[in-house]
Amino acid sequence: MNVTILAANGQIAHLVEERLLTEQTFKDIQLTLMLRHPERLSELNDNPRVTLLDGDLTNPTDVIQATKDADLIWSAVVDHDQTNRPTKNIIAAAKLNGVERVVETSLLGLYNEVPGEFGDWNRDYGGTG
Numbered sequence: 001m002n003v004t005i006l007a008a009n010g011q012i013a014h015l016v017e018e019r020l021l022t023e024q025t026f027k028d029i030q031l032t033l034m035l036r037h038p039e040r041l042s043e044l045n046d047n048p049r050v051t052l053l054d055g056d057l058t059n060p061t062d063v064i065q066a067t068k069d070a071d072l073i074w075s076a077v078v079d080h081d082q083t084n085r086p087t088k089n090i091i092a093a094a095k096l097n098g099v100e101r102v103v104e105t106s107l108l109g110l111y112n113e114v115p116g117e118f119g120d121w122n123r124d125y126g127g128t129g
Contacts, residue, residue: 004070008033013076034066057086063093072101
């Protein structure tokens with residue numbers, strides 16, 4: 001299975017990448033990791049299961065290229081763009097490349113819907129996006 005992770009240098013992306021690359025269950029997964037400045041993940045350069053791509057989610061060509069062989073697209077970006085270019089580009093690329101599975105991660109608590117201690121932590125550390 002080919003998984004493309006977009007915005008691959010984020011905290012949630014790192015957790016997903018770590019599990020996909022270390023757990024036996026996922027040993028057959030090939031990863032394409034797109035991010036601005038891929039040298040930030042240079043520790044993965046020699047991993048035969050990883051392809052690093054320099055790309056920008058606001059550039060449709062970059063997103064199309066990154067997802068061309070994907071079976072699943074994982075978007076690890078919080079789309080703050082006024083016109084939602086990243087989200088629109090991901091959906092368009094998925095349609096163009098015939099990718100039927102897209103996972104979108106974002107922030108919890110946008111409407112203060114997360115109660116208790118975790119909600120407090122989430123607001124304090126993730127509130128600015």
